[in-house]
Amino acid sequence: MNNKLVFWIVTAVLGVCCIYILTSTVILPVFTKSALPKVVVHTVEEKEKNGKPSKNADDSADTSNGGSSKESVDKLLELKKREFLTQSRLALATEDSNYLVLDLSNKLAILELKGIVLHEAKIVKLTLSNSIKQQHAESLINWASEPFSVKNIEATIPKIVFFEKIAPKDTLEANKMSLEPKITKQGDVLVIMDFQRNLRFIISQSELPDPDGLKAITELRKSYSKLEVSRSLDALTHLNREPIKPQIEIVVSKTDATILYKALPLNPRMILKF
């Protein structure tokens, strides 16, 4: 009787431990990586209205006394965030390629070269994955402290379209050729970029796609979700914890999405401003 009781107690305790560890190291990381309903990202103006620290309010940090209050730590974190961002901008500005600055606070996607703003795209909708939203400010700053380099890009539109033209044999043939410019139809845009540190960045258009565009967009999304499902299953069957995959999705106008994708170099780099 005693033996039986001990058996059941030990089995129950270990069973609970096992379920807890399975949930916390495997199931939760896999399932919580998808986005939660709308993330509220405060703009600079909102922060100032709410009395939260903004970059202009840094000067007051030195005057506080006593133990390290949450307020002064927050101010320091704000400063550190700005310092890392400026450091990243300088690192990329010294290079000859353009780069993307993703300003999450002001909802802007900015294309820069040598510190000069080439193009500014207003983000219509911004979705941050749960793994970004749940991170502590300090670890988020550490994670985003350096520029992100791309590892893989997939898009529904080509980077550049070339028309082939056979040179005319004589002036008669040349005169028959139309002078009117060849304009390609602007395709519907979905760009999926996988960056270092597991960051997935998605650019999609706010306009409704046409049937062909919708097909291309759906196919690209499907291929990525298939890959994700197989990875998650693989992780579950091997009892591995999937690395956290922070995801940022921005919705911009079709023109802006096209400009951003076409203007970025083949191996783009990105800075996160939040």
Next chain:
Amino acid sequence: MEIEEKPYRLVLSIAKWIIPLVFLILSIRMITNTPDYQEPAYQVKGWFGDSSSYQEKSQKSIDKLAQKSRRNIASLESRIDKLKPVKPFIVVNTTENRFSLRNAAGDTIKTGMCSTGKNELLISGTKRIVFKTPKGIFMVRNKQQSRPWIKPDWAFIEDGLPIPSARSSERIDYATLGDYALEIGNGYMLHGTLYQRFLGLPVTHGCVRLGDKDLELIYNTLSKGSKVFIY
């Protein structure tokens, strides 16, 4: 009979511990198999707790860190400012075929339409000639008024004409480039156009064509050494 049953019972009593043992092994495996993060910068402290390493520091050291951070920011920003153009510059958007003329402070003076490369591959026998506007950062190398265009070989190939000698007068064209031309290197220019109706469309062989009034303003604003950003 009882003597034969004893080892069987012993096996059973050991076997019943297999279930908790499996649980234990599974738990240990799950913990030890949790993969390390490939990137050292990716620290997931937030996953395990919300504590900040700064919270353990005293107010004095936080103030020091803040001061140091402020100094760093000022120094980094001044280094970024040094990279920025000191003269007015122009930004050309090849996707939309638009330009933006800006002063040294970066404020927009004028925006408008232009024409950029048509992204065409001209095939003539074994020759392959690409017509596209290069992207990146360029500099105004030379400014000229009423500059004649010295037609390269491709201009004759495209028109189905025989290619004249290098110094032939047939190569000189006084009308095509318009009133002003600003050279940006490798034969590429910002210049005028006879085809004003095509402004806003990709029709050129790589140069940036501008409307007459815009070109005049750009010519008068930009000087030798001014930056040209093309994206």
